[in-house]
Structure formats: C-alpha cells, structure tokens
Amino acid sequence: MNESFKALVVTETSAEVFTREITNRNISDLPQNDVLIRVHYSSLNYKDALSASGNRGVTRSYPHTPGIDASGIVVNCISGKFKAGDKVIVTGYDLGMNTPGGFGEYISVPSDWVVPLPEQLTIEESMMFGTAGFTAALSLYHLLRCGQSPSDGPVLITGATGGVGSLAVALMAHAGFEVIASTGKLSQYNYLYSLGAKTVIPREETDDKSNRALLRAKWAGAVDTVGGNTLATVIKACKMQGVVACCGNVQSPQLITTVFPFILNGITLAGINSADTPMQLRASIWKHLATVWKTDKLTDICRIVSLNELPDRIEDMLAGKITGRIVVKHDPDK
Ligand SMILES: NC(=O)c1ccc[n+]([C@@H]2O[C@H](COP(=O)([O-])OP(=O)(O)OC[C@H]3O[C@@H](n4cnc5c(N)ncnc54)[C@H](OP(=O)(O)O)[C@@H]3O)[C@@H](O)[C@H]2O)c1
Incomplete structure (x- = not known):
C-alpha cells in the first residue's frame, strides 16, 4: 500500500531544537509489522509530551510520530491473528516511543501488542481511558x-x-x-x-x-x-x-x-508498569474497564481534539495546564 496519511511529526531541526508539524506520510514509510491499523482515536499522555519535545529517554531518534495510545480498525494482518475490520486497542509496548505512534492515522505493529476491543466499549471510549x-x-x-x-x-x-x-x-x-x-x-x-x-x-x-x-x-x-x-x-x-x-x-x-x-x-x-503488562492481564484489565469498572465520568474527564489542535495541547501539558485527558480524533472517513 502506498496511501498517504496525516501524522504529527517531531523533527530535530538543529542540535536539541525540535519542531512539531502535521504532515503527510506514506503507509510504505511505516515499519513492516504484522498488523496495519487505521487509527480512529489516540490520546495525549505525559510520555507523549516528552517524546514530542525531544526527550531521548523516551524516543531515541527523530523524525518521529509520538502517540503511545491508539484504537481503530484492522486493515490487514499478515499472520491471520486478526481480520480486516476488527476493532482493536494498542497501548504501550514501544508504540509512540521508537515505533511510529497513534498521532498518525495509520500504525503498523506486531500482532502481540494488539488487544481486541471488548464489545462493551466503543473505539472512542477505549481512548478516553487510554494508557x-x-x-x-x-x-x-x-x-x-x-x-x-x-x-x-x-x-x-x-x-x-x-x-x-x-x-x-x-x-x-x-x-x-x-x-x-x-x-x-x-x-x-x-x-x-x-x-x-x-x-x-x-x-x-x-x-x-x-x-x-x-x-x-x-x-x-x-x-x-x-x-x-x-x-x-x-x-x-x-x-x-x-x-x-x-x-x-x-x-x-x-x-x-x-x-x-x-x-x-x-x-x-x-x-505499576502499564507498557509491558503481559497480554493475559492486559486483556483482563480492559475487560474490567469495559464492564464492572466502567465509570460514567469519561465525558467529564475527556476533551476531544483534532490532530491540528494537538501541538498546542502538547504545550499545555508540558506547562502543567491540562485538567483531565485530551483524546485525539482522527478523521476515518476522509
Ligand atoms: N507507570 C506507568 O505505567 C505509567 C502510565 C502512565 C503514566 N505514567 C506516569 O504518570 C505520571 C502522570 O502521567 P499523566 O499522563 O497523568 O500526566 P498529566 O496528565 O500531565 O498529569 C500529571 C499531574 O501531576 C501533577 N503535577 C505536575 N507537576 C507536578 C509537580 N512538580 N509536583 C507535584 N505534582 C505535579 C498535576 O496534577 P495536579 O495539578 O492535580 O497536582 C498534573 O496534572 C507521569 O509521570 C507519567 O509518566 C506512568
């Protein structure tokens, strides 16, 4: 596939000077992993703000697309573990650290990072929770x-x-x-x-x-x-x-x-290490979030923004100005 898509890309323009812009990328630029996912939602976490500002403890090399969270729909899966159209969640592992993350409209990840979306959660709700x-x-x-x-x-x-x-x-x-x-x-x-x-x-x-x-x-x-x-x-x-x-x-x-x-x-x-939680416990925690632990406060906590608004919200997070959570909505119908 050679389709182009939008992503927030962080670039080191000169030594230790980083810029963030929304730019077009190609699916062929992504790493060749097992599962290609059309990302519908992502969210902003403190680790993303660090990655987006050049923190080498989070991201070693730039240009880079942050976003440790993503939920969306499987486009294809080479191993057959998932099928096209499956709704899925990916959080943690290396996503958004040194693997292009959910601030792009597509991600390509190993299938053992992927959690099937519990049926009681929507794709949007999964990112209201997010990491x-x-x-x-x-x-x-x-x-x-x-x-x-x-x-x-x-x-x-x-x-x-x-x-x-x-x-x-x-x-x-x-x-x-x-x-x-x-x-x-x-x-x-x-x-x-x-x-x-x-x-x-x-x-x-x-x-x-x-x-x-x-x-x-x-x-x-x-x-x-x-x-x-x-x-x-x-x-x-x-x-x-x-x-x-x-x-x-x-x-x-x-x-x-x-x-x-x-x-x-x-x-x-x-x-607490959310990124490397073993898959069995990971799936069980998501199941709990979808059922017995599902709070009705998600809409009070979360604000939905577009990719274009994200650079400003990253600045807000670094300045400690954010209350609650910023959820990023991509445009899956474009
Ligand atoms: N272990 C894991 O698996 C895991 C997973 C996710 C996040 N984290 C970590 O958890 C932390 C919070 O992440 P987040 O995404 O929730 O970040 P966040 O949305 O930016 O929240 C951090 C909160 O910490 C408080 N704070 C900020 N600076 C402070 C300071 N100097 N002294 C005391 N309190 C301060 C503020 O809350 P108030 O204004 O209300 O005090 C701020 O809203 C980060 O360190 C992140 O890396 C760890």
Whole structure:
C-alpha cells in the first residue's frame, strides 16, 4: 500500500531544537509489522509530551510520530491473528516511543501488542481511558491484589487532576473507596468532587519537608502519579499494612526514604508498569474497564481534539495546564 496519511511529526531541526508539524506520510514509510491499523482515536499522555519535545529517554531518534495510545480498525494482518475490520486497542509496548505512534492515522505493529476491543466499549471510549485509564485500573488491581479494601479507610490520589489522576479518582470512587484527592490546582476542587473525591487537599500536604521517617497516618493506601518527595510523604503517612501504587515521576524520579514505613508499618509499594503488562492481564484489565469498572465520568474527564489542535495541547501539558485527558480524533472517513 502506498496511501498517504496525516501524522504529527517531531523533527530535530538543529542540535536539541525540535519542531512539531502535521504532515503527510506514506503507509510504505511505516515499519513492516504484522498488523496495519487505521487509527480512529489516540490520546495525549505525559510520555507523549516528552517524546514530542525531544526527550531521548523516551524516543531515541527523530523524525518521529509520538502517540503511545491508539484504537481503530484492522486493515490487514499478515499472520491471520486478526481480520480486516476488527476493532482493536494498542497501548504501550514501544508504540509512540521508537515505533511510529497513534498521532498518525495509520500504525503498523506486531500482532502481540494488539488487544481486541471488548464489545462493551466503543473505539472512542477505549481512548478516553487510554494508557491513563489502563494505568489507573492497573493500580486499582494491585491495591485489591495486595488485600486493600474500601473498609480499610480512604485512598489518596496524587496529581489528581492529571490524566492518570482523574481516572484513578473516578475508578477508585466507582469501586467503593473513599477518595482523598491531592492537587496543585486550587481552581479544580469542584472537578475532583464531581469525579467522586470525598476530600480534596492542596499538593503541599503531600510534600512533607520535616525529614521525619514516619508521619501521622492519614490514608490506608494510595495511587501516586508524582514520585519524588511526594511519594516519600505518601509512604510515610500510610496506615499500617497500607498499599501504595507507584505510577509516575512528574515531580521527580528520586525516592528518598528509610526502611521504617516498610518494616515498622508493613507498607507494600506496588510498582505499576502499564507498557509491558503481559497480554493475559492486559486483556483482563480492559475487560474490567469495559464492564464492572466502567465509570460514567469519561465525558467529564475527556476533551476531544483534532490532530491540528494537538501541538498546542502538547504545550499545555508540558506547562502543567491540562485538567483531565485530551483524546485525539482522527478523521476515518476522509
Ligand atoms: N507507570 C506507568 O505505567 C505509567 C502510565 C502512565 C503514566 N505514567 C506516569 O504518570 C505520571 C502522570 O502521567 P499523566 O499522563 O497523568 O500526566 P498529566 O496528565 O500531565 O498529569 C500529571 C499531574 O501531576 C501533577 N503535577 C505536575 N507537576 C507536578 C509537580 N512538580 N509536583 C507535584 N505534582 C505535579 C498535576 O496534577 P495536579 O495539578 O492535580 O497536582 C498534573 O496534572 C507521569 O509521570 C507519567 O509518566 C506512568
């Protein structure tokens, strides 16, 4: 196939200077993988914003099309594992990192990255969840797997107005947990209450500077999207036998703590890696998102934008100005 399609392409114009533009690409430019997918929706995640600004920890070489999320329809599959017309989801693995991603109208990927769309989800809803929702759901799964239950007490979500944070608030509340949401955005308290948070606290309360090894217990568990001193604080102020899901590093990748929360309070730190989740668990998490964990807050959390609007929204994300999630709608009928 030699059809041309639109994609956001990030180019290094001179040393460490990167530009982003919507340009035409050819299907023959894509890597020759097993499955060719016409992408209908993608979404903007923090990792995409890093890839789109030249972060070599995410993307080694440019020009490159980011987009770690994609949902759409199979055009062809060489191995026969999928058939033309199948509705599918691809999130994580190498998509959008060093493999051209969902910010293009077509992707070509190995078939073992592809999840059949659960019948209870639309292609659009799957990207309203996207990697952010999948990560929030994986965090919920690990809290439950480690024995956490709503009767243990409230669960804290940090970076609560972000993509992972918003969906974690909505999913945890939907699952019956009392949610404490921590945010740096004073203007978004009502948004967090509307998603199901019972209490909203300022970011400073989860960024303790006292240097104490343990703090007064305030939550029974947590989903942390922030890392750094926030994660250290969250661990120190967790009740006995609490479980903390560690997802992100927007504040810092460093974690400076002592062993005391672990050996005196029995805290479990659960690492969350959405990108490399094994296929069986991956499919099961998507099934849960499509059924028992399906929140009715998706339209409150998500804003749908076109590919043309995406460069501005990437700037907003890098400036910390986004609340909720940005979903990218391609034009499948063109
Ligand atoms: N482990 C995984 O598999 C996985 C998957 C997806 C994402 N992630 C990671 O999770 C994190 C969040 O991703 P996202 O896509 O949700 O990003 P996002 O939409 O940009 O949300 C990040 C949120 O963090 C808070 N924040 C920003 N800068 C901060 C700072 N300096 N100190 C404290 N809080 C700050 C803000 O929330 P408030 O204004 O409400 O405080 C912001 O909305 C990223 O580090 C991302 O790489 C990990």
